[in-house]
Amino acid sequence: MPQEIRLLNESDAEGFRTLRLQSLLNDSLAWTSSYEEEINLPIFSFSQKLRSATSSPVFGYYGVFENEKLIAYAQLSSHYYLKKAHVATLFDVLVSEKYRNKSVGSTLLKFIFVKVKSTGSIEQIELKVLSTNKKAIIFYEKMGFKNVATLPKAVKEKDGGYQDELVYILDLKP
Numbered sequence: 001m002p003q004e005i006r007l008l009n010e011s012d013a014e015g016f017r018t019l020r021l022q023s024l025l026n027d028s029l030a031w032t033s034s035y036e037e038e039i040n041l042p043i044f045s046f047s048q049k050l051r052s053a054t055s056s057p058v059f060g061y062y063g064v065f066e067n068e069k070l071i072a073y074a075q076l077s078s079h080y081y082l083k084k085a086h087v088a089t090l091f092d093v094l095v096s097e098k099y100r101n102k103s104v105g106s107t108l109l110k111f112i113f114v115k116v117k118s119t120g121s122i123e124q125i126e127l128k129v130l131s132t133n134k135k136a137i138i139f140y141e142k143m144g145f146k147n148v149a150t151l152p153k154a155v156k157e158k159d160g161g162y163q164d165e166l167v168y169i170l171d172l173k174p
Contacts, residue, residue, distance in 0.1 A: 003104070005111045007054065008061040008073060013047035015070035016061070020046070023094050029163070030133045032155055053077065058115040059088070064095075064108050071096045072104045076112055076125075088116055090127040093136070109143050116172065123173050130155060131164040145170045 008016060024035040053075055054060035064072040075091040090112070095105045116122045127145065129136050141147075145168035154165035 003071075003107070004065045005062060005108060006065070008050050008063045008070075009054070010047040010051050012063060012070060013043050013050060016050060016063070016073065017041075017043060017046040019070055019073065019094060019096060020092075022096070026097065029157070030130060030136065032130070034158075057119055061092070062108060062112055062115075064099075064104055066099075071099045072108050074108055074112060076116065086121060086123040088122045088125050090125050093127075105139060106143060113170075113172075123171070125170040125172065127168050128154075128165045129168065131166055137166065140168050143170070 021035060021039060024031055024033060024038060028034060050061055055078065059076050059078045061073050061075045063070050072095040074093040077089045077091060079085060079087055079089070090109075093105065093109070095108075113125075116125060125145075127140065128151075129140060131137075131150070147166055148169050149167040151165040151167065153162040155163040157163065
């Protein structure tokens with residue numbers, strides 16, 4: 001199964017939208033957004049999201065493609081303030097259901113880690129994951145992330161229930 005990993009651009013908006021909406025529909029408790037919030041957004045919104053996330057040297061949405069079809073993506077983001085320039089944030093890690101448990105997610109994150117380390121200036125990667133997303137928690141811990149905090153009741157679901165958000169850090173300094 002030949003796969004390509006690259007930075008997404010505006011021309012990837014349709015595949016990005018399709019994969020995102022599938023996950024919002026099928027894994028609703030894994031996201032702070034919802035299918036209902038995004039289903040009627042124009043394709044322009046998705047291309048704008050890809051464009052605005054991209055900045056030098058390594059930031060943006062990275063996608064895994066198989067036969068030119070987007071099957072996974074993750075966003076790497078920088079911080080605005082210089083005092084936080086040593087920290088990158090990982091958002092929206094998503095692997096299509098068909099490709100889960102086939103090393104696609106770990107291959108994508110390892111690719112991103114190499115990019116991050118190539119900057120020489122980023123010392124850690126942080127992410128947040130919802131407390132009910134047990135598979136993602138196990139995955140992040142296998143990738144070396146450490147839980148450093150819990151934000152209680154950080155997300156309120158439409159049924160009135162709450163989810164905690166867990167904060168994870170990956171230290172890149174030797």
